[in-house]
Amino acid sequence: MDWNNDGYHDLLVGNTSGDIYVYQNTNDNSNPVLDGGTFILNTGGDRASVEVGDWNGDGNKDLVVGTLMGTIQVYINGNTDASPGFDTFFNVQMGGSDFDFTAGYDRSAPRMYDWDADGLQDLLVGELNGGIYYLRNEGTSTAPVFNSSEQLLLINGETLTYPGASPRSRFSVADWNNDGYADIISGGSDGKVMLYAAVAPEPVSSVLFVLGGGVLAFSGLRRKFNKGDR
Ligand SMILES: [Ca+2]
Ligand SMILES: [Ca+2]
Numbered sequence: 001m002d003w004n005n006d007g008y009h010d011l012l013v014g015n016t017s018g019d020i021y022v023y024q025n026t027n028d029n030s031n032p033v034l035d036g037g038t039f040i041l042n043t044g045g046d047r048a049s050v051e052v053g054d055w056n057g058d059g060n061k062d063l064v065v066g067t068l069m070g071t072i073q074v075y076i077n078g079n080t081d082a083s084p085g086f087d088t089f090f091n092v093q094m095g096g097s098d099f100d101f102t103a104g105y106d107r108s109a110p111r112m113y114d115w116d117a118d119g120l121q122d123l124l125v126g127e128l129n130g131g132i133y134y135l136r137n138e139g140t141s142t143a144p145v146f147n148s149s150e151q152l153l154l155i156n157g158e159t160l161t162y163p164g165a166s167p168r169s170r171f172s173v174a175d176w177n178n179d180g181y182a183d184i185i186s187g188g189s190d191g192k193v194m195l196y197a198a199v200a201p202e203p204v205s206s207v208l209f210v211l212g213g214g215v216l217a218f219s220g221l222r223r224k225f226n227k228g229d230r
């Protein structure tokens, strides 16, 4: 994440008090040296789990922040991409109301990623119990819309769940093994890092056939994962 667009990766951190800080890299990407940190904002709640991405497609980085309660705050950058500035926030909506898991503490941890590769950024959300939920963007690149969520699954059909009691997992999406499928790399409250490697997607809805046989297209793909390795 390059906060100030100088070509060098910086570090964005949310803390237990709901504060978000940026630590800017004063050296280079092969040997980063971080400065003392700059306060960005306070979420008004606890346990800020921060993601950066362009929520509204205007070219300026925005903040998407998970909270202790499980809602997800979006802070639109009203300044520039190289010098972000934030005013107020709104909560991510799903099906017309604030996204949340339960009425209790859920510790949402959002990531923006185009999970179904349709050109629109989706949301993947981790939570208290170690599951990861996929919210497909059914809107546009400038106005995301979410109507439902589904939990990521392992190849054996069980849910992808970081092990342990309330592991509070926080994850990243990256193609760890360079096979073309995005994998899940997750840390948990036990201090471990787990890799969930994606396996080839399988079709989940009707396959269309051309006259005379042969697959024309799949109307949807579902990606599953191998059991976590650490
Ligand atoms: Ca930078
Ligand atoms: Ca933006």
Ligand SMILES: [Ca+2]
Binding pocket: 113, 114, 115, 116, 117, 118, 119, 120, 121, 122, 136, 137
């Ligand atoms: Ca998408």
Ligand SMILES: [Ca+2]
Binding pocket: 174, 175, 176, 177, 178, 179, 180, 181, 182, 183, 197, 198
């Ligand atoms: Ca992969």
